[in-house]
Amino acid sequence: MKLGLQLGYWGTGPVADHGQLVAAAEAAGFDGVFTAEAWGSDAYTPLAWWGSQTQRVRLGTSVLQLSARTPTACAMAALTLDHLSGGRHVVGLGVSGPQVVEGWYGQPFPKPLARTREYVDIMRKVWARQAPVTNDGPHYPLPLTGAGTTGLGKPLKPITHPRRADIPIFLGAEGPKNIALTAEIADGWLPIFYTPRLADMYNEWLDEGFARPGARRSRADFEICATAQIVITDDRAASMSAIKPFIALYMGGMGSEDTNFHAEVYRRMGYADVVDEVTSLFRSNRKDEAAAIIPDAVVDDAAIVGDVDYVRGKIREWEAAGVTTMLVTAKSVAEISELADIVLAV
Template identity: 65%
Template sequence: MKLGLQLGYWGAGMPPNAAEMVVAADEAGYDAVFTAESWGSDVFTPLAWWGSATRHVRLGTAVAQLSARTPTAAAMAALTLDHLSGGRAILGLGVSGPQVVEGWYGAPFGKPLARTREYVDIVRKVLAREAPVTSAGPHYPLPYTGQGADGLGKPLRPITHPLRAELPIWLGAEGPKNVALAAEIADGWLAVYYSEKLAEQYNSWLDEGFRRPGARRSRADFEVAANVSITVTDDAAAAYDRHRPVIALYAGGMGAEQKNFHADLFRRMGYGEVVDEVTALFRAGRKAEAAAAVPDELVAETAMIGTAEQVRAQVKQWGDRGVTMLMVGGQDAAQVRSVASVLAEN
């Protein structure tokens, strides 16, 4: 089982211990370090800055939002990072949600599957650098010939030669169609909330994508990276309490009330009534009550909490179900090293 350090996106300010955690992950044998973006800090700049102090870990975006930049701009950032790191970049992409896409980026959210397919195709054309990049659209037409165009657009190839044409592209996905698409066109799947209970369902979605004509990879060479919080402790109850507010935010307050993909995921786990209650409380401003309404069982399904032996047993279960990497968060360098030490015995 590989380990990835998930730094996430920033809150009101820069996280204080991130630089030290990145170095600790590099020294402790982690496979990769990831950053994220929402509507504040961007995903590439912290990764390049902190990653400059590393020598071994891969540097991944988890995720770069499609609407934050055009596919050619994403390819430019990825190939630049790949050169700077000596071939260690992973381009993780995701559609985000309508609240962010339409409210922050000022772009339509519709047709996320078609947009993702087209976006990835253009990125791969840039990285291949076999010919000037063109795209028939309709979402990212190149050259642009629509309303307001001067008619002078010219197909171009990147000036900078990409270090790797096969720079890995992973997709963040939660629903069945998006997960199947990841298996079809990508090199890996970034699972936001993984549940061993739903592993059979996840694997059926992945297998559907692997079976499609032209699928890039098979189960044997496809990476499944699952976000998870790992807490080695004899006081599981206290750890559960620390996780409840985060789950309440994602289930009840993240995204639009009418379209919250995280809430849909928790419903598929069998927590529909919990989601309804948490959402009502969270939207009413009663966030502490919303957190209290998150049951231990939901926390236990999506986080690894317990003694070292219990955590190692759960890691093995996830590995047996097809997870190849655990993307873990951390508070400081000591915790980063501790997780690596515990899992080294698996």
């Protein structure tokens, strides 16, 4: 089992101690450092900033939002960071949701799977640098022609030669079709609410992708980097209560009331009634009540909360289910050292 430090995205402002946490993670043997973005801070700038102070850890995004950049712009950013880091970059991509894509980026959301396939294909053409990049697909046509254009666009190859022609791409996927697509075209999967209890279900979806003609990977060399909230404590009740507002936000407040991909993940876990009640309370601005009604079992499904022996046993379960890396958050250097001592020793 490997560990990745998830720095996430900023709230109201920068996080002052991220430099210390990154240094501690590298010193403790973490495999990677990951950043994210929503509709505030971007993922690439802090990753490059803090990554410049490291020598060994992989530098990943979990996740970049597909609609924030054209595929060629994303490929440019990736090849640049890959050069600067000595070949340590991992591109993590996700489609986000219609509220963000259309409300923040001003881009159409429909056909997310087709857009993802096209996006990834263009990025790989850029890095391969075998020919000027063209794309006949409907979502990202290159060169762009037709009404409203000059007709002067021409296919181009990147001026800069990529350090690697095959930078790893991981996808943040939640639904069965998206997970199957991930196994087919990507190098790894970034599940946000993973539970070993449903490993057989995930594996069925992944195996569908692995079996498709031209699939890039097999289960033997495919990575599953699962976000894992790990809290080492003797007071499970208090720690679980602290996690529930976060779950309530994602379960009841992300996306629209009838289009929330995170909520669908919890429905597939078997918590449809909880999702409905949390959503109703959260959207009535009764957020504390929404968090309070979440059963402990919901937290237990996708987080690890308990004493050292309990945590070690759960990590074995996650590893046995196929997880190769656990992406964890930490609030202090001491917490990073403690996580390394426990997880990396299992």
